[in-house]
Amino acid sequence: MLVVLIGFFAGIIGGMGIGGGTILIPSLVFLIGTQQHTAQSVNLISFIPTAIVAIMIHLRHKSIEKELILKLILLGILGAIMGSLIAVSLDPQMLKKVFAGFLFTMGLYEIFSKKNIKRKVNKK
Amino acid sequence: MKKNNCYRKLLWIGLLTGFTNGLFGSGGGTVLVPCLVFLMDVEDHKAHATAIAIILPLSILSSIIYYRYNVVDISLTAKVALGSVLGGIVGSMLLNKLSVGALRKVFGVIMIAAAVRMVL
Numbered sequence: 331m332l333v334v335l336i337g338f339f340a341g342i343i344g345g346m347g348i349g350g351g352t353i354l355i356p357s358l359v360f361l362i363g364t365q366q367h368t369a370q371s372v373n374l375i376s377f378i379p380t381a382i383v384a385i386m387i388h389l390r391h392k393s394i395e396k397e398l399i400l401k402l403i404l405l406g407i408l409g410a411i412m413g414s415l416i417a418v419s420l421d422p423q424m425l426k427k428v429f430a431g432f433l434f435t436m437g438l439y440e441i442f443s444k445k446n447i448k449r450k451v452n453k454k
Numbered sequence: 455m456k457k458n459n460c461y462r463k464l465l466w467i468g469l470l471t472g473f474t475n476g477l478f479g480s481g482g483g484t485v486l487v488p489c490l491v492f493l494m495d496v497e498d499h500k501a502h503a504t505a506i507a508i509i510l511p512l513s514i515l516s517s518i519i520y521y522r523y524n525v526v527d528i529s530l531t532a533k534v535a536l537g538s539v540l541g542g543i544v545g546s547m548l549l550n551k552l553s554v555g556a557l558r559k560v561f562g563v564i565m566i567a568a569a570v571r572m573v574l
Contacts, residue, residue: 339541340541342542343557344483345549346548352561354534355480356571372527376531376535378510384546388506394504395496399508402467402486405466410515411472411476413473416476417520426572
């Protein structure tokens, strides 16, 4: 039940685009005791149905820039393969540390990003 | 912006997004959204929605690789996915109504705290 609840909150945050996974992964690691690799795989896989539902909602709002998608996916696929292969070959303790560094950077970004976006809107 | 230059930029952004998302099993969106907003001049809400459509195929690919290396826990994933789909619906609908500024700050602090805890 706790797991479903964690998923629910991560889904809300993810659906708003403020990094559901960056909340989900540490929650699983600390509250459930999941291994880092497994927690990451949980986020990747549970994103699939979540994204499909979210895409259907966003398509109705006509918020998806279709012409950008193909170009971004092209090398995105290459990056996804490289990143995943590195991740699965890393030692879990090592991966946890690298992830912590990433999380720290992303945390700082979350705190300071809004200001940037506002400035951008004002400029227009 | 020159067309050619723009195309090359999109390829690099895509590569970086896929790499981050695969390596950390998350965070593709956190990289992709600001890139779209600041480098490609995509409007904020559209950037979020577009990002989800791009990360979906990348996540499927990464999931397959993780699965082949036997780190997947299917029953745990199913429970999280159940909650996450419901949450995703709520979140997507809230996106067009809420200012996420305050939320970002709260979650930024939580993420930093989690990061510190992970290293210690």
